[in-house]
Amino acid sequence: MTVDFALSQDQEDLRQAVRDVAATFSDEYWAERDEKHEFPWEFYKTFAEGGWLGIAIPEEYGGGGLGILEASLLLEEVAASGAGMNGCSTMHLTIFGLNTIVKHGSAELRQEILPRAADGSLHVCFGVTEPDAGTDTTRISTFARRDGSDYIISGRKVWITKAADSQKMILIARTAPRNETKPTDGMSLFLVDIDSDKVHLQAIPKMGRNAVQSYEVLFDDLRVPGSTLIGEEGNGFRYLLDGLNPERILLAHEALGIGRAAIRRASRYAKEREVFGRPIGMNQGVAFPLAEAVTHLDAAELMARNAAWRYDQGLPCGREANMAKYLCAEAGFRAADQAIQTHGGMGYAREYHVERYFRESRILRLAPVSQEMVLNYVSQHVLGLPKSY
CATH class of the missing domain: 2.40.110.10 (Butyryl-CoA Dehydrogenase, subunit A, domain 2)
Structure with a gap:
């Protein structure tokens, strides 16, 4: 079986379409929703009307019938737009959580739930x-x-x-x-x-x-x-396990998206901000950490793409899904942290939004499984070491 992580034209078109829709919601929109603790209904309804919520729901129930890779690309682009976890969390559970009903629910339950979830009328x-x-x-x-x-x-x-x-x-x-x-x-x-x-x-x-x-x-x-x-x-526990690998793969891509958003803002600031008569981005002390952060993002992306490809091919992917979640969460958080450092004191201000990326990227090192539990998995199931808990 040939392994090819190059995206197809359809997948590239999907990314661009999501990017275009997500770009209509500014960083200011997300900062305000976050500050006011208000669910982003305008964003949710826009994506529902565009048919995006059912991307991985079977076509016979009104969904797109696409794989975990396409769903991951959707959420990565949403996060990268500046929406971060606030944007992804509006639809994340519809994409992965209902997989349990698709696989194990009765025909009546599938018919009752899936079409309404796909069109956004059911949360x-x-x-x-x-x-x-x-x-x-x-x-x-x-x-x-x-x-x-x-x-x-x-x-x-x-x-x-x-x-x-x-x-x-x-x-x-x-x-x-x-x-x-x-x-x-x-x-x-x-x-x-x-x-x-x-x-x-x-x-x-x-x-x-x-x-x-x-x-x-x-x-x-x-x-x-x-x-x-x-x-x-x-x-029920066995059914629950069916959703663990796809959830890790989706969240890995969301972490990548947040990291990309942070690096984009930091790079722009490093070009525009002048100290001692020149842009701060000319200083290797500023440029190198950003270069290192984007290198880690790109490396983590390869593991995430590998995990998604294996899942869609029906191959075992527990190792890859867990490693992808670990690497992407670390890389995304590192990028957000470096974005704050690049902005200096202004990175702590809400005006530049990188503090929000930092706060939202931090959760991905805890959920849906902590980094320590991922290492437990790798220790036991990859290295064959004794179970520690």
Whole structure:
């Protein structure tokens, strides 16, 4: 099988089309949405009307039927436009999260959900993380107990992106107590309505990406019909794993985009800002760190493209997806940090926007999996070292 990371003309056209649409929303637009904690509805509706939200949803459900590479290029260009994680997070979950329903949902569930997600009329959030479980999903305590043909769900989720702007949540809950010998068994996935007096939301004040907020979500004996179960009861964790590699690949490209936006602004400032009678970009102390940052971005991009290509070819890609997420998150953050340094004191000012890129790039070293957990994966599954946790 020939490996060719050169983009096709269709893929280049896709990038340019996204670039053109995203460019109609300025850095000032994103800074204002972030400062006011306002969801960027104008941006979201523009991309929904353009048919971009369903890029990876099968064509029979109104989507574009394209691969993870095309979806990644879309999000990379959105981030690179200056929208950063605020822009990407409006559509990220629609692109990757619904893959679980595509693969494991019933025909009725797919027909009910996917067309509305593709046209932007339905918002779905993803409920996995819990305060007392964190990265160890097997320790979740949210429980769904059977009551006739229904389930009654009680528990608490945290860091749920876009919960207040969503009508439904893909939720993982225990349907059987944790078995120490098989801890991943007994968890199930549900697609539940969250517009209910049995669901309580609390926004989490945080450092960045404030236009798309994160929430703590409390379920107080929420009754849901059995038809909301995705796939088979007890296999939810296995279904969840299907989304991990594509999510890492998408977020890797988002990190690249933020890094590109930061370098673009820093390079422009380095050409225009004069100190001691010459542009600061003439000084190697300014130029070399920027050159080094863009070199790391380009190198990380190759791993991200490799991971996306392998996923779309149906090849194993756990190694590549995890490494891509690690390398791109590091490169994107490094570029944003250097952009602040290039601006000097003005880099700390909101006026130049690089402080926002810095805040938004930082989250990608934590989520959806920390850099340390990626290294755990590589240590165990690539190097064959003993599991450390």
